[in-house]
Amino acid sequence: MASMYDRADIYDLTDTRESRAFYKQYWEKIFEGKNVKTMLDVSIGSGSVTIPVLDLGIELSGSDLSDTMLANCGKKMEKVGKKATLKQSDFRKLDCWGDEKFDLVASTGNSLAYVSNDDVCAALEQMDKHVADGGYLYYDSRNWEMIFRNHQRFYLYNPFFDGDTRVNLVQVWDYPEDGSIIFNLLFTFEKDNKMFQKEIFEEHYNPFPKDMAVNKLKELGYREIEIIEFPTARKVEDFDNTQWYAVMARK
Numbered sequence: 347m348a349s350m351y352d353r354a355d356i357y358d359l360t361d362t363r364e365s366r367a368f369y370k371q372y373w374e375k376i377f378e379g380k381n382v383k384t385m386l387d388v389s390i391g392s393g394s395v396t397i398p399v400l401d402l403g404i405e406l407s408g409s410d411l412s413d414t415m416l417a418n419c420g421k422k423m424e425k426v427g428k429k430a431t432l433k434q435s436d437f438r439k440l441d442c443w444g445d446e447k448f449d450l451v452a453s454t455g456n457s458l459a460y461v462s463n464d465d466v467c468a469a470l471e472q473m474d475k476h477v478a479d480g481g482y483l484y485y486d487s488r489n490w491e492m493i494f495r496n497h498q499r500f501y502l503y504n505p506f507f508d509g510d511t512r513v514n515l516v517q518v519w520d521y522p523e524d525g526s527i528i529f530n531l532l533f534t535f536e537k538d539n540k541m542f543q544k545e546i547f548e549e550h551y552n553p554f555p556k557d558m559a560v561n562k563l564k565e566l567g568y569r570e571i572e573i574i575e576f577p578t579a580r581k582v583e584d585f586d587n588t589q590w591y592a593v594m595a596r597k
C-alpha cells in the first residue's frame with residue numbers, strides 16, 4: 347500500500363494560506379521569550395509546518411527520509427522566494443549535518459513514531475548532537491496513551507475544496523496485536539456530485555509513551571522540559587485529555 351509521502355501533491359492539499367498563517371502564529375508562541383535564530387527540522391517533509399518560521403526571520407534547515415516530500419518543500423520555498431538548506435536523511439542518523447549546531451532541533455508532524463521505541467531514543471540522541479548549548483530540542487506527537495485508551499477507529503474530517511474539486515478524507519485506524527497502529531487514509535475527490543478519483547494510503551506507527559521520550563531527554567541532560575498542547579501552544583494542564591502535544595526542552 348502506498349505511503350502518503352510518495353504523494354506530496356495530495357499531502358499538500360491542506361497546505362493553504364490559512365494553515366501557513368496558523369503555523370506562523372503557533373511558532374511565534376513557541377519561540378516567545380526564547381532566543382531562536384536557527385532551526386533544523388529533521389522530518390521537515392514538504393515543509394507545511396516549518397516553512398512559516400521563515401516569516402519570523404528564522405534561518406531554516408531541514409532533512410527528511412522522503413525525496414518526494416523534500417522536492418515539494420524546495421518548490422514551495424521557491425514559490426515564496428525563500429531559501430532553506432534541505433538534505434535527505436533518516437533522523438536516526440543525522441551525519442549529513444556534520445558538526446553543525448542549531449538553536450532549535452525539531453521533529454515536526456508526529457513523525458518520531460514511524461520508528462521503533464528504541465529508535466525514537468536513538469533519534470533524540472542524534473538530534474541532541476546538533477543542539478547548540480542552551481538551545482532547544484522540540485518534537486510533537488499524538489497522545490498515543492489516549493488513542494489506546496479510547497480505541498477510536500474512525501476519524502472523520504470536514505470536506506474541503508481544492509478549486510472546484512471537493513475533497514473528502516476519512517481515516518480508519520487499525521490496532522494490530524503487535525502494539526503498532528495503522529492509519530488508513532481514504533481520500534475521495536468529487537466534481538458535480540460525482541466521484542472521479544480515490545486514493546488510499548496506509549501509515550504505520552509505533553506508539554511511544556510520553557514519559558519514555560521525556561526520560562530520554564532528562565538522561566541527555568535536558569532541563570526546563572515543557573509539555574505544550576498542540577495546536578494551542580498552551581502549557582498542557584490535563585495530559586490525559588490532550589490529543590496532540592509538543593515537547594520543548596532546553597539543553
Ligand SMILES: C[S@@+](CC[C@H](N)C(=O)[O-])C[C@H]1O[C@@H](n2cnc3c(N)ncnc32)[C@H](O)[C@@H]1O
Pocket residue numbers: 351388389390391392393394395396409410411412415435436437438453454455456457460461
Ligand atoms: C506527517 S509527515 C510530517 C512532515 C512535516 N513535518 C509536516 O508536518 O508537514 C511525516 C514525515 O516524516 C518523515 N519520516 C518518516 N520516517 C522518517 C525517518 N526515519 N527519518 C526522517 N524522516 C522520516 C516522512 O517522510 C514524512 O515527511
